[in-house]
Amino acid sequence: MSDTATPERIKALIQAEIEDYDMSAREAAPTIEAFRAALREPREVTVNFSGGITQKCWSVTRPNGPYRVIYLPTAGYFSLCVESDFGPLDIGVHGKAIGCYASV
Numbered sequence: 001m002s003d004t005a006t007p008e009r010i011k012a013l014i015q016a017e018i019e020d021y022d023m024s025a026r027e028a029a030p031t032i033e034a035f036r037a038a039l040r041e042p043r044e045v046t047v048n049f050s051g052g053i054t055q056k057c058w059s060v061t062r063p064n065g066p067y068r069v070i071y072l073p074t075a076g077y078f079s080l081c082v083e084s085d086f087g088p089l090d091i092g093v094h095g096k097a098i099g100c101y102a103s104v
Contacts, residue, residue: 005073007042010058013071014039014097021098035101038062042071047081048089059088061101069100080104 021032038061047057047070057079058071066083072094080100081088093103 005058005071007058010042010060010071014060017096017098031098031102035061035098038064038069038101045070046087047072047079048084048086050090057088060097064101064104067104069097071097 018032018036022028023032040060040062042058042060045057045059046054048054055072055074057073059068060071060078061069063083067080068083068088070079070081070088070090071077072079072090075094077094078097078100079090080093080103082091083089093100
């Protein structure tokens with residue numbers, strides 16, 4: 001795992017996203033409110049990727065239905081994962097944490 005992927009660093013990335021989020025759209029305030037309510041202390045998890053690959057990552061939101069947002073330390077961005085019988089599964093929605101969360 002990357003030494004820059006610490007809970008403090010991940011929380012700082014998320015806080016910067018919140019501060020920089022464009023609040024001009026009508027749905028911006030409810031999106032930020034829901035995202036903040038879903039945030040959790042970053043917790044290390046094993047994520048499953050296609051091809052049977054697994055990687056240690058960081059869960060940053062509580063589940064929203066079967067979905068949650070994960071930080072991928074080797075990529076340096078966030079992912080939307082779906083819960084499976086084998087743990088979180090990367091579904092290919094990547095980018096900023098708020099964007100991943102809002103895509104549900």
